[in-house]
Amino acid sequence: MEQKVDIxxxxxxIQRESSFVDLxxxxxxxxxxxxxxxxxxxxxxxxxxxxxxxxxxxxLAKTLAINTLAQTIDAKFARIQFTPDLLPADLLGxxxxxxxxxxxxxxxxxxxxxxxxxxxxxxxxxxxxxxLLEAMQExxxxxxDHTYKLDRLFLVMATQNPIEQEGTYRLPEAQVDRFMLxxxxxxxxxxxxKLIIQLNLLKQFPRxxxxxxxxxIVRAREVVKEVYMDEKIQKxxxxxxxxxxxxxxxxxxxxxxxxxxxxxxxASISLxxxxxxxxxxxxRGYVIPExxxxxxxxxxxxxxxxxxxxxxxxxxxxxxxxxxxxxxxxP
Amino acid sequence: xxxxxxxxxxxxxxxxxxxxxAQQVKVSASLERDSxxxxxxxxxxxxxEYPEGVKLTFPEPKDSLGYGVEVLxxxxxxxxxxxxxxxxxxxxxxxxAFDSGPHPIKPxxxxxxxxxxxxxxxxxxxxxxxxxxDVDLKKGFADIKKPYKAPxxxxxxxxxxxxxxxxxxxxxxxLYAINRRRKNIPLFTMPAKPKLPPHVVALSELDKLxxxxxxxxxxxxxxxxxxxxxxxxxxxxxxxxxxxxxTTQEILSQFKGETTQIKGKLYSGLQKTLDIAxxxxxxxxxxxxxxxxxxxVHAYSLVEETKPETLExxxxxxxxxxxxxxxxxxxxxxxxxxxx
Numbered sequence: 001m002e003q004k005v006d007i008x009x010x011x012x013x014i015q016r017e018s019s020f021v022d023l024x025x026x027x028x029x030x031x032x033x034x035x036x037x038x039x040x041x042x043x044x045x046x047x048x049x050x051x052x053x054x055x056x057x058x059x060l061a062k063t064l065a066i067n068t069l070a071q072t073i074d075a076k077f078a079r080i081q082f083t084p085d086l087l088p089a090d091l092l093g094x095x096x097x098x099x100x101x102x103x104x105x106x107x108x109x110x111x112x113x114x115x116x117x118x119x120x121x122x123x124x125x126x127x128x129x130x131x132l133l134e135a136m137q138e139x140x141x142x143x144x145d146h147t148y149k150l151d152r153l154f155l156v157m158a159t160q161n162p163i164e165q166e167g168t169y170r171l172p173e174a175q176v177d178r179f180m181l182x183x184x185x186x187x188x189x190x191x192x193x194k195l196i197i198q199l200n201l202l203k204q205f206p207r208x209x210x211x212x213x214x215x216x217i218v219r220a221r222e223v224v225k226e227v228y229m230d231e232k233i234q235k236x237x238x239x240x241x242x243x244x245x246x247x248x249x250x251x252x253x254x255x256x257x258x259x260x261x262x263x264x265x266x267a268s269i270s271l272x273x274x275x276x277x278x279x280x281x282x283x284r285g286y287v288i289p290e291x292x293x294x295x296x297x298x299x300x301x302x303x304x305x306x307x308x309x310x311x312x313x314x315x316x317x318x319x320x321x322x323x324x325x326x327x328x329x330x331p
Numbered sequence: 332x333x334x335x336x337x338x339x340x341x342x343x344x345x346x347x348x349x350x351x352x353a354q355q356v357k358v359s360a361s362l363e364r365d366s367x368x369x370x371x372x373x374x375x376x377x378x379x380e381y382p383e384g385v386k387l388t389f390p391e392p393k394d395s396l397g398y399g400v401e402v403l404x405x406x407x408x409x410x411x412x413x414x415x416x417x418x419x420x421x422x423x424x425x426x427x428a429f430d431s432g433p434h435p436i437k438p439x440x441x442x443x444x445x446x447x448x449x450x451x452x453x454x455x456x457x458x459x460x461x462x463x464x465d466v467d468l469k470k471g472f473a474d475i476k477k478p479y480k481a482p483x484x485x486x487x488x489x490x491x492x493x494x495x496x497x498x499x500x501x502x503x504x505x506l507y508a509i510n511r512r513r514k515n516i517p518l519f520t521m522p523a524k525p526k527l528p529p530h531v532v533a534l535s536e537l538d539k540l541x542x543x544x545x546x547x548x549x550x551x552x553x554x555x556x557x558x559x560x561x562x563x564x565x566x567x568x569x570x571x572x573x574x575x576x577x578t579t580q581e582i583l584s585q586f587k588g589e590t591t592q593i594k595g596k597l598y599s600g601l602q603k604t605l606d607i608a609x610x611x612x613x614x615x616x617x618x619x620x621x622x623x624x625x626x627x628v629h630a631y632s633l634v635e636e637t638k639p640e641t642l643e644x645x646x647x648x649x650x651x652x653x654x655x656x657x658x659x660x661x662x663x664x665x666x667x668x669x670x671x
Contacts, residue, residue: 228614253513293578331612
């Protein structure tokens with residue numbers, strides 16, 4: 001299907017509309033030292049209307065990052081600590097009886113906000129995870145017989161701790177698939193950590209100021225949707241996703257026994273949306289193969305099922321994705 | 332009485348004529364040896380010589396020749412002309428005996444017939460002595476000896492060896508076929524053609540692309556796709572970098588720096604070509620005709636100037652004006668002919 005689009009005009013529009021990206025980045029960089037990939041991933045999720053699953057050890061500024069993002073956008077933020085005794089009602093809200101009015105009233109849960117940090121999502125039982133993930137997908141919540149729409153600007157950033165697995169409830173594959181990106185956080189560099197120490201010792205914590213409104217983000221999302229993606233790029237996405245499903249047919253027979261299931265069609269959609277958002281961040285009105293490669297690991301790493309054989313060989317999803325990118329022909 | 336007279340009258344011609352037939356037919360029986368060990372086997376031969384007109388009937392000994400001599404096997408009868416109008420017929424028998432002592436063999440009777448005359452001729456009698464080994468009873472009884480193991484001959488082993496080779500070949504072929512199938516390789520492949528040097532392939536492809544005049548027909552995207560594929564394939568083959576699986580930035584970063592062969596104007600030209608191509612391929616850009624021309628000129632320059640040193644030297648000896656040759660190749664097909 002040929003898309004009729006004026007790239008020159010689109011580029012100019014993106015130059016105008018994406019000016020806030022630099023402002024948000026600057027404000028976030030004032031507060032968060034390092035973690036540029038996290039900031040970029042948050043922006044991709046924000047602009048492509050996708051949710052983010054974060055994996056990293058404690059203390060890597062996960063909460064601070066999303067809190068700062070909320071401040072820069074002048075949006076509401078809620079942090080929910082997931083625990084084994086958490087109930088869906090604690091998250092979504094419930095009906096409470098008002099003795100004064102002698103009727104049941106709705107008390108909305110913390111999920112009615114713009115940015116949600118679902119901390120250690122795998123500590124809560126499946127029913128709570130399911131309630132959150134359903135809200136993420138449907139963008140609405142039903143309490144009793146009333147359905148409430150969530151804000152148009154709604155971003156969930158869930159975290160998982162990779163080192164403590166005892167007493168956790170592993171997220172089912174079908175639910176993990178609903179996160180557009182899975183971002184793996186690493187420790188800061190030496191210089192960055194030195195700066196973190198200095199800021200903490202001096203008790204000088206810069207505060208981010210609001211530089212953009214939620215309405216601007218919603219408008220920017222519409223522009224992101226218009227970013228041009230050529231058929232060649234679409235074919236490149238399909239080739240990559242199919243390589244995860246049928247590795248042998250893409251010259252990767254060695255992974256045939258290592259992959260139990262490949263990426264879903266939702267992965268193809270997410271890859272396309274995330275690459276469009278990445279192109280927007282880079283001030284471009286069209287997607288190039290570099291954009292696909294930039295977001296590919298984050299989009300695919302939680303969507304590839306590894307076999308016991310792969311685990312025995314210490315083969316990770318990261319390595320498989322890298323190998324696929326090195327094998328699939330770039331248009 | 333009268334009957335007896337007639338009978339005598341009929342026997343008289345027979346008594347006169349029979350000795351004549353018997354004189355013409357000679358029969359004999361012989362043994363290879365006179366004596367054998369108990370159970371040993373020996374060949375007995377019967378020979379008859381008779382004129383061509385005589386019809387001779389050979390004796391047909393049964394399985395036993397009497398007195399404990401047994402016939403084990405017999406050969407086919409063999410006849411041959413021995414000259415003088417005589418025919419010699421012979422037959423041999425393998426015989427044995429399991430009783431010790433002398434064994435007489437009765438004469439054999441041969442029946443002959445010629446010109447309505449019949450007679451029988453007797454062979455000589457034979458005697459076969461069967462010996463028993465001397466047993467020293469003083470030494471006591473010895474154990475029964477086990478059968479000797481006969482050495483294995485090649486004739487016996489050959490079918491087994493051939494069978495094993497055949498089964499091994501079939502198993503190997505099946506495994507080979509499975510392995511090829513797993514790797515998605517056809518079972519039988521034609522021998523690969525000798526590979527042309529990358530610059531030869533690239534120049535040939537560039538010539539083809541130029542002749543097709545794609546951008547002149549508004550097929551700009553196809554033109555740039557083909558052109559960048561030619562350049563990337565050339566770089567991949569020439570420098571062994573996975574250029575076909577790399578993005579523009581990754582390709583450029585491979586050749587960044589002064590140490591590589593692609594530097595200065597060549598590098599900036601490559602960068603410009605790939606950037607324009609990206610815009611055409613992914614951003615619906617329509618470059619100017621000059622840019623379309625430039626990328627082709629640069630592609631030729633890139634290939635010509637990064638050819639292997641040896642070929643470059645040869646080329647310099649034959650075509651000293653390299654730079655002008657590239658320009659002339661670009662300007663039109665007629666110029667190529669002039670150059671060559």
